[in-house]
Amino acid sequence: MKIAICSGKGGTGKTTVATNLAVTASRAGRSVGYLDCDVEEPNGALFLKPRVTETRPVNVSIPKVDLDKCNGCGQCGKICQYSAIVPMEKDVLVFPELCHGCGGCWLVCPTGAITESHRQTGQLELGMAGNVHCVQGLLNIGEAMSPPVVAAVKNTAPNVDLLLIDSPPGTSCPVIESVRDSDFVLLVTEPTPFGLNDLKLAVEMVRALKLPFGVVINRADVGDGETKRYCQYQRIEVLAEIPDDRQVAEAYSRGEMACDVIPRYRDVYDNLLTELEKRITAHAR
Numbered sequence: 479m480k481i482a483i484c485s486g487k488g489g490t491g492k493t494t495v496a497t498n499l500a501v502t503a504s505r506a507g508r509s510v511g512y513l514d515c516d517v518e519e520p521n522g523a524l525f526l527k528p529r530v531t532e533t534r535p536v537n538v539s540i541p542k543v544d545l546d547k548c549n550g551c552g553q554c555g556k557i558c559q560y561s562a563i564v565p566m567e568k569d570v571l572v573f574p575e576l577c578h579g580c581g582g583c584w585l586v587c588p589t590g591a592i593t594e595s596h597r598q599t600g601q602l603e604l605g606m607a608g609n610v611h612c613v614q615g616l617l618n619i620g621e622a623m624s625p626p627v628v629a630a631v632k633n634t635a636p637n638v639d640l641l642l643i644d645s646p647p648g649t650s651c652p653v654i655e656s657v658r659d660s661d662f663v664l665l666v667t668e669p670t671p672f673g674l675n676d677l678k679l680a681v682e683m684v685r686a687l688k689l690p691f692g693v694v695i696n697r698a699d700v701g702d703g704e705t706k707r708y709c710q711y712q713r714i715e716v717l718a719e720i721p722d723d724r725q726v727a728e729a730y731s732r733g734e735m736a737c738d739v740i741p742r743y744r745d746v747y748d749n750l751l752t753e754l755e756k757r758i759t760a761h762a763r
Contacts, residue, residue, distance in 0.1 A: 479758050480641045482657040484684075485666045486676025488647040491696035491720070492666045494730065495750075496644040497525045498737045502747040504609040509638040512607070515656040516646040517600060517615035517627040524733050528605035528612040536615070536630040537596040538623075539579035543570045547591035554583035554592060563592075575622055600627035602634055611636040625655040632656070648676075649683040657684070662758050663691040664717070669701035674708060681714065690761045694750070697722040717753045720746060 562576035698719035736743035
């Protein structure tokens, strides 16, 4: 099973849910993988505390121009939709930060003046947290495009029974890269006007991608009832409601997980896993 955990906005408890699910599932005897695809600010490792056993660079393709072979035809500039390569009268300017690595420029170059080169945009950290296989992506500071690092994290996924993908917040390209091909998307929200607004955006996203999904309402006993009413009206299943608990917040501040320090939360995440398995099995039929 491949489950992506998302949120329309940051701070709803997405990583809290993802890490607690990972630990709970591993202790139930499942082989579990945890992918931290929030590569701009990954924090799952603060709670899982994996022992890192391997580090790998993440490279993206960029063009390299040999001006001695260039005839100034301008085809490279015409095909690039991102202005990453700009032919001038006596030069060809390359802007690596804008390049998406599609390879169009060196494919259309009639003289072979453009060849493929690479640059590092981030790195992966692989390790184990107990019985949980962990892969964390780290985008280099100053880099604008995170989807290549997100894709690298997913391509390094271990072969396990349950794969949990901790997605970035929002609904932009990095999120879409992280959730695509998932068996199920779990949307974590909170019952506030901001939480509801961004939940609606996330629902529109997963429906456009035609992925099955459900909702977890975190801090469910604060705010108002509009989020539950919205889910009822839209026929969206609420798979779990997690209360606003000071003990959870205190554990979080210490880098500890609720299922470790508060016994009753083990049942909360056990039940959530059961509900997820039911939905995925039903959808597979």
